[in-house]
Amino acid sequence: GLPAALPCLPLELTILYNSLLFTMGAPDSDIKGEAEGIRMGLLRVLEAFGACGQDLSTEELWQKVLQEVTVEELQAPLHRLGALQAAWWLADSRLGSTTSLFRLLTNTEDQERGRSSDGENELLYLLKAWRVPAEGVSLPLVQSAEDLKQILCTATVFLQGLQELEAGNFPTAISLLQEAAGGFCSKRVLAQIYTCLGCCAQRMGKPQIALQHLKRALQVDFQCLPALSHAATVYHELGEANAELQALALLYEALGKTPPAAASSSPYFLIRMELLVHTPILASLLRHRQPSEVKYLLAQRCLQYGRVADAAEHYLDFLALLQEGLRQQVPLDGGSALPRIPEVFLEAASALEQVGRHKDAITLCEEVISRTTGLIPQMLQVEERLDQLECPSPGAGLAGRLLSQKDSLRCLA
Known part of the structure; x- marks a missing residue:
């Protein structure tokens, strides 16, 4: 040029x-x-x-x-x-x-x-x-330097707060995140900041304060579904079964709806907080659960709380979700709350058996057997770990020697 x-x-x-x-x-x-x-x-x-x-x-x-x-x-x-x-x-x-x-x-x-x-x-x-x-x-200018300065200040304190949260310095993280909440950002980001504040308070062992922050996040932006998910976790820690089940039910319902287009009351800027703050810990805290995960948690919690009739219905709904497409319904990122599928089938069978639906329970158990039979080896090899076999004390007698040998056996598939 x-x-x-x-x-x-x-x-x-x-x-x-x-x-x-x-x-x-x-x-x-x-x-x-x-x-x-x-x-x-x-x-x-x-x-x-x-x-x-x-x-x-x-x-x-x-x-x-x-x-x-x-x-x-x-x-x-x-x-x-x-x-x-x-x-x-x-x-x-x-x-x-x-x-x-x-x-x-x-x-x-x-x-x-x-x-x-x-x-x-x-x-x-x-x-x-x-x-x-x-x-x-x-x-x-498309975006003034003064507006950019305010966004940079908020992004900086938000990032610092996330770093302190990840490092376990929770009081410092709370202080920084609270300052970020008073900064220049959209409602969506503000809800994310309150969600992070709730998670930080939860890790500090302050569940009531955590719930206040999470409720504030939902008041600012009800589409911030991770806040609802974290609230259900806090209710579970507090032993508030009704509140936990209600939160999970709302979360499952919200996940099934198409979210409306985000409407922001602030002016539109090309450089926004969403572009500047996207660290791994933030992605982890704001991870969206799949409907299958929430439905399974509903079923499991109902079974744990003795609400077997509700548990049975939720388990059947969950199994129906799996039939719609396992790959789409079960997250494979390692952070899922879902156990292995055979365990889910057996939990569902237990719930069905407790409500008197014995034939359905037997059908599920037979399904597990048919699907896992090929995974069980025809012969179990038992070997003795010689490096751990030591002579017991003379006073231990035969019982002591047998116990020592029993503890040193290992089953190999």
Whole structure:
């Protein structure tokens, strides 16, 4: 392309900023790795000043540009690009790289205050202290740097809270997540934050506080079904059978409905919290249960609580779900509450037997036998573990020797 020229750089960087916003905010965008568009923009800036930085890493490139380029006209465009770079790094949970960047974007006095504050919150302090340059009027911005700053602050404290939750530092996690709940985000994300607060309180052994947070999540967004699932778990820990069964029934009903289109009362932004916070622990806490899992939990809980008639009906409904398609109904991610299918059949047979439906119970047991007979070996091999055979004490007698040998036998399939 054309050589980089200083008079055109502000407009060029603003166009780059707007185009990257559309790229990052696209539904199918994948914010990972390095932002090549931002890197090319920084290299263009260095080119205009007769410098180069092809061999530098992105962090080193930012350091070189922000320390060497002091032209006033380029400060606002560079700061906007810096905010986009921070969003890119936060989406990859690179909090350290983001902190280093904002040390360069803030003035010396703010840097010293940030370092003297709590080390864990240095990034949050620098973000809040970052003075967004005045927007020029040459070209409209798709999303202002001020709006982006608020989203970055909320995303940062949310990510920090999740990290503390994963590390088991629950009081710190509660504090950070509560600050995130007061930040700039959609109702959907706010419900997710309250769900995380509920899970954190649950792990701290405070079930009543956990229920308050989970109920708040459902009040904000009733489509946040993981909150309802976690509430059922808390009720189970408290021994509140009626509340637990009601929560599971509502969850199963909600899973069978098509969720309405998400309506947000906040303005639409291309760079949103949903794009920046998607860590493994968040995905684990917000995992949606399959209808088959919830139906099985209903059946199992009813059987445990002695409500055998309800349990039998739920087990039969569950078996009907399996008939509709095992692969679609049973999650295979390892986090499912479902046991192996033969165990489910036997639990269902037990419930049917207790309500007097003996023939149906026998049919299920015969089904288990027919399906598992081929898995049982025709001969069991018994071997003696010689390395564990030790002579018992003389006073132990024959009974002692027999017991010692019995404990050292191992059945091998």
